[in-house]
Structures are given as structure tokens and as C-alpha cells.
Amino acid sequence: MPTLYHHWLSPAARFIRVILAEKRVDIDLREEREWERRPAFLALNPAGEVPVLVMDDGKAYSGTKAIAEYLEEAIPEPALLIGSVDERYEIRRLIGWFHTKIGTEVTRLLVSEKLHKRIYGIGVPDSTAVRCAAHNLKTHMKYITYLVADRNYLTGKYFTMADAAAAAHLSVIDYFGDVHWSDWPEVKDWYMRVKSRRSMRSLLQDRVPGIRPPVHYDNVDF
Template sequence: MIRLFHVPLSPFCRKVRLSLGEKRLEVELVEERYWQPSREFLRRNPAGKVPVLKMNGRTLAESAAICEYIEELYPDPPLMPKTPEGRYEVRRLVAWFDDKFNAEVTSKLLHERVTKKLMGKGYPDSRLVKEGAQAIKYHLDYMGWLLDHRRWLAGDAISLADFAAAAHLSALDYISDVDWNRNANVREWYAKIKSRPAFRSILADHVPGFPPPPHYADLDF
């Protein structure tokens, strides 16, 4: 039995859910309000963060390390290329989204608009929201440029890099913060990834008090 402690809109949790889904591994999802951590939760992960995955009797933390571990245990279908250069590029892009995109975009939009409210920490800081809304344009352009040369973000096969990016963009799409008209490549890429079976659970997410816009779960958005 695989169990994932998560919050629905966390891109880091979504990346792990997408990896598990692509490998057809069934998972029980347990919502964890990590900002009100229970003693039991802190025992599971001293870092006090989600995702935390229970699998094969182990308790695992850190989303990138978890995804590489899943990949090594269940290499089929592959989410990492065979060559060192290909794997390097996947890891570079996963870090791009989880570090840079997260700091410049996700934390400024999702955290300000949703997480702060859920945590009872008040209203969005409009300066940060404006910065995030500006920065996402540059990132969509960068993705569009990559997709000019490649079928998927890191090369010609789907990889963890696509799931890292889609995890952030889907969470932002839930709050209508992605302009899908900005770049045709990115829109086409998202339509392809959104229609994968692994994406179904993500599209079914519903956060009380924050209803998703109608296009969120629409494969023909």
C-alpha cells in the first residue's frame, strides 16, 4: 500500500502524484495541513513539509528525491532518458521549476492568493501578486522556446521535467493565473499532458472555499 501525505494544490505533491500515476501505482491520498503539523507528522518528516510518501515500509520526503526513487524502482514507463546528458537536462529543468519558477511565480501567486488564507495569515500582498503575474510571462516564453526545438520540455520523450512544470502550471491554472493564449506551443503541450490518465486525480481536486474555474478540468480548454 502506497500512501501520500499531501495538500491538493502543492506543486511538489502534484509532481509525485503524476509520477505515481504515470507508473500506474495506486496511492491513498491523505491531506496534511503541514502548517498545523501534528506530532505524528513531524515524526514522519522532521522537515515538517509535504509531500511525505509511505511506500514499501519506508517514509520518504523531498519530492525530487522521491521521484528519482520511484523511477529507479519502477523504470517502466520511463520518465528519465537513458543518456547522462538527457538525465542532466531533466534534472536541470526540474530544478528550474521547483526552485526558480517556484520562487518567482508560484510562491507569489498561489501562496499569496490561497495558502495564506488557508493558514489564516490574511490577505494577498498585491505587490507580490503583481511580480508573480509579470514573471510567469517570461517563464511561459522560455517554455515556448524549449518547445520550439523539442516535443517535450527536456527532449523528445515525456519526463519528470514535464511533470514538474505541469505540477506548477496546473496549480496556478486552478486559480486562473495562467494565460494559455500567450504561447501556442505551451498550450499544445499542456493539452497533451492534461489528457494523460495520470492527470485525472489532479483535475478532480477541489479545495473548499476555492472553486476551480470551469476550464480547469476541461481537456479542450
């Protein structure tokens, strides 16, 4: 059985977990605390970052986007990069948007302030950083509202890697209770569709010791 080194609130690892679940690949999850810089883990990925996927033959794959592309080629069905060349480009563009833009401007700020400071015991969250993340999130929620205005999913009728990327980040943000869903009904409807998928159900059962998500977190109907 393949092994995925991950952390519970790593959106990159969650993205790969969703892809693996969509492709019906059973995996052994191993929590990796990147900040510990374990030599054995660094031997798998010198960058010291999750996710790292180790296949049954012992080969280790790192780099979030590279793993996703590898899985799409190695396990083509069900396809998560679909459509014409331009349509697949759009899926890849959105994957980059969510992992780079929302990752930098929202998710990493919240994880750093609300999780890492707790782990390291270095004080309470910086209210300025948290407010900045909240402000930036509004921009991204407006963009997702635009994308899903006349679609079931971000790029059309079907669930793709773009949806997996967006959901990976929003699920982490929502774990901290920082998504005001009543302000974003179109995004809420989209996220309800995503939450109902088998690939999201186990992920939403994750719990970080000492930090509880809001009561609606794993409820498909909010």
C-alpha cells in the same frame, strides 16, 4: 497500498503524484496541512513538508527530488529519466529549474497570497506580490515556449519528469486563473498534451473548499 501525504495545491506533491500515476502505482492520498505541525507527521518528516511517501513496509520517504529518484530506481518502467547521460542531466536540470525558479518566483507567491492568507484569515492578497508573480510567470512561459518550439515535450519526443515538474506548477498557477493561455499558444499545445495523460486526469479533479478553478481547468481542450 502506499500512502502519500500531500496537500491539494502543493506542486511538489503533485509532481510525485504524476510520477506515481505514470508508473501505475495506486496510492492512498492523505491530506496533510503542513502548517498544523502535527507531531505524527513530523515523525515521518522532521522538515514538516509534503510530499511524504510511506510504502507498504512502513518506510517513509521525503524530499521531492529524492522520492522521484527512488521511484525511478524502484519502478524502472515506464522510465521518466531517459536518454543519454547528458539527456538525463537536462531532465534533472529542468526539474530543478521548475521547482526552484518558478516555485520561488511564481507558485509560492500565489499560494501564499491566495490560499494561505485565506486559511489563516490574515487579509486579502497583496496586489504587489500577485503582480510580481504575474510578471515573473511571463519569463517562465517564454522559456517553455522556447523548449517546446520543435518538440512534443520539454526535452524531446517523450514525456519525462521535466514535464511532470512543469505541469505540477502550472496546474497550481492555473487553478487560480493566473495563466493567460491565449498569449502562449505553443505552451498551451504542450499543456493540452500533458493534460490528456491519465496521470494528470485525477489530479485536475482536485478542488479546494471555497476556491473554485476556472471553467477550463480540467478541460483537455480548454
